[in-house]
Amino acid sequence: MLQAKGQQQAALRAAAAKAKKEHVGNKVYLRGLVEYSNRCAKNCLYCGIRRDNLAVRRYTMSDEEVVAAARYAHEARYASIVIQGGEIATATRAKEIARLLDKINAATGGSLGITLSLGEQSRRTLDEWKRAGARRYLLRVETSSPALYAKIHPGDALHDFGARVRTLGYLRELGYQVGTGCMIGLPFQTIDDLAADILFFQEIDADMVGMGPYVEHDRTPLYRHRESLRPAAERLELTLNMIAVLRLMMKDINIVAATAMQALDKEGREKALRAGANIVMPNITPVKYRGEYLLYRDKPCVKEEADRCRSCLDARVRMAGDEIVYGEWGDSRHFARKMAGAPALNM
Numbered sequence: 117m118l119q120a121k122g123q124q125q126a127a128l129r130a131a132a133a134k135a136k137k138e139h140v141g142n143k144v145y146l147r148g149l150v151e152y153s154n155r156c157a158k159n160c161l162y163c164g165i166r167r168d169n170l171a172v173r174r175y176t177m178s179d180e181e182v183v184a185a186a187r188y189a190h191e192a193r194y195a196s197i198v199i200q201g202g203e204i205a206t207a208t209r210a211k212e213i214a215r216l217l218d219k220i221n222a223a224t225g226g227s228l229g230i231t232l233s234l235g236e237q238s239r240r241t242l243d244e245w246k247r248a249g250a251r252r253y254l255l256r257v258e259t260s261s262p263a264l265y266a267k268i269h270p271g272d273a274l275h276d277f278g279a280r281v282r283t284l285g286y287l288r289e290l291g292y293q294v295g296t297g298c299m300i301g302l303p304f305q306t307i308d309d310l311a312a313d314i315l316f317f318q319e320i321d322a323d324m325v326g327m328g329p330y331v332e333h334d335r336t337p338l339y340r341h342r343e344s345l346r347p348a349a350e351r352l353e354l355t356l357n358m359i360a361v362l363r364l365m366m367k368d369i370n371i372v373a374a375t376a377m378q379a380l381d382k383e384g385r386e387k388a389l390r391a392g393a394n395i396v397m398p399n400i401t402p403v404k405y406r407g408e409y410l411l412y413r414d415k416p417c418v419k420e421e422a423d424r425c426r427s428c429l430d431a432r433v434r435m436a437g438d439e440i441v442y443g444e445w446g447d448s449r450h451f452a453r454k455m456a457g458a459p460a461l462n463m
């Protein structure tokens with residue numbers, strides 16, 4: 117199924133489009149993405165802003181800059197934002213984020229649905245952030261295979277598969293809407309690994325999933341395996357098939373049309389929406405920082421001001437046959453059903 121081509125692929129995509137329409141509707145919700153800081157204590161072997169990449173100029177946005185971006189999202193009626201950054205698990209960072217959440221809520225009357233994506237943190241810190249007003253947390257497991265995880269990360273305590281899965285458990289216990297996901301087309305990754313990723317999302321009962329193709333970056337250790345990668349077009353098709361299968365298996369969750377799709381194909385995000393995704397994350401980071409947040413090559417919207425993305429997105433989403441819903445949080449229906457005690461819709 118994941119490698120479906122031709123007629124089989126068309127049937128898969130059509131079934132996913134139908135499930136999307138039935139269970140989440142042809143509606144797309146936006147999450148304004150704030151790339152808060154590229155400082156990171158980690159050294160993931162695939163990532164362009166890994167600690168050992170000394171060619172990156174490190175930055176952390178000021179509170180004023182983050183609040184201005186949040187105001188922009190509020191005024192543009194995006195309704196939700198994601199604050200994303202490298203993994204810094206210090207007490208100072210924990211306080212900074214709690215303070216930032218207060219400021220954002222004060223500036224926007226608590227009207228924004230806030231997602232955090234700041235890596236693995238202690239249960240205590242995650243609890244503090246939840247209390248300060250974060251509703252959702254994104255932490256991609258990257259791959260559900262411990263063996264593959266070990267191949268794409270340094271083999272030290274800071275990059276531990278078990279710790280990552282434990283953190284996902286804390287998020288669930290603390291009442292966050294839990295987002296996770298994986299990369300597709302990694303070196304050494306098999307189709308069985310990808311099938312296991314989907315089962316993993318089901319097992320942890322994810323409320324949202326973001327999956328994107330792996331895009332090699334020349335200043336990373338994994339770059340030396342570039343010859344062994346599936347061609348970009350194949351990674352893209354595989355990602356689209358993963359989205360379609362996931363939509364069929366977890367019908368009412370939020371699925372992101374990842375920006376990395378667009379690095380491989382100009383219409384990557386639209387294709388993701390047609391395959392079953394229902395969330396888009398327009399970048400609202402100040403343009404002066406975007407060039408320093410390059411997790412992978414050919415990242416889109418690096419030079420575009422937020423306003424340009426806004427009009428561009430509207431047209432693109434329409435091209436995919438969907439409509440952007442402004443002014444609504446667009447919480448995962450899956451999460452809402454669970455809260456209401458309804459039986460899960462998972463297959």
Ligand code: 5AD
Binds near residue numbers: 163164258330411412
């Ligand atoms: N290609 C694609 N995605 C990447 N990420 C990091 N590096 C790359 C890359 N080279 C993704 C990871 C991480 C998210 C923020 O970006 O999945 O969780």
Ligand code: SF4
Binds near residue numbers: 166201
């Ligand atoms: Fe840091 Fe995330 Fe990049 Fe890993 S993927 S090096 S944790 S920013």
Ligand code: FES
Binds near residue numbers: 416417420424425
């Ligand atoms: Fe940024 Fe199209 S979404 S330019």
